[in-house]
Structures are given as structure tokens and as C-alpha cells.
Amino acid sequence: MTERKPIASAPKDGSQVTVSWTDGDGVTSESLARWEDGGWWTYIDSDTKKRIEPSSWRPASDDDA
Template sequence: MAERKSIESAPKDGSKVTILWKDGDGVVNESIGQYRDGGWWVYTDSDTQKKVDPTSWRPASGDDDDQ
């Protein structure tokens, strides 16, 4: 698994990456996210997207150099 990086270094070109973020209950989540429209977005289910404030990132699964 690739090492997590500071969210400030994440690509903001629309690439999908794995991000770590906390929900309103303080639960840490790991999701595929994408930066667009001035923020980070994740799918909460197949039809619903949510804007989140991630703390770190790594390349999305399958994009790791470690594989």
C-alpha cells in the first residue's frame, strides 16, 4: 500500500485518489475522492455525492507503484 501524503500535495486535476476524511460523527472514512468545483467530493452511495474535508491521500487502488 502506498504511503499517505498531505492533502495539500494531492492532484487537483480531476484525478480520482483515495482520501481519508472524518464525517460529522467523527468517524474516519476512506473513500475514492475527486477534486472539482473547488472542493473534494466522494460518493456516499451509487447516487449521492458529498463534499468532504480530507486530511490525507494516496493514489487510488490499482495505481500504486508498490504492486
């Protein structure tokens, strides 16, 4: 697995990356996300897109898709 990097160094060109983030209940999740409209967005289910505040990232791999 690729080492995680600080979110400040993540690409903001619309490419998809794997991020680690913590929800309001304190549960840490890992998901695919991309920078759009001034923030990080991920799908939390097949129909629901959510803005998140990730803490770290790594390149998306074929295993993530």
C-alpha cells in the first residue's frame, strides 16, 4: 500500500484520490474523493455526494475502484 500524504499536498485538478476522513461521530473512513467547487467530495452511497474534510491522501489504485 502506498504511504499516506498530508491532504495539503493532494492534487486539486479534479483527479480522484483515496482519502482518509473522520465523520461527525468520530468514525474514520477511507474513500475515493476529488476536489470540486472549492472542497473535497465523496459519494457515501450510490446516490449521495458529501463534502468532507480529509486528513490525508494517497493515489487511487485499481483496488479502490
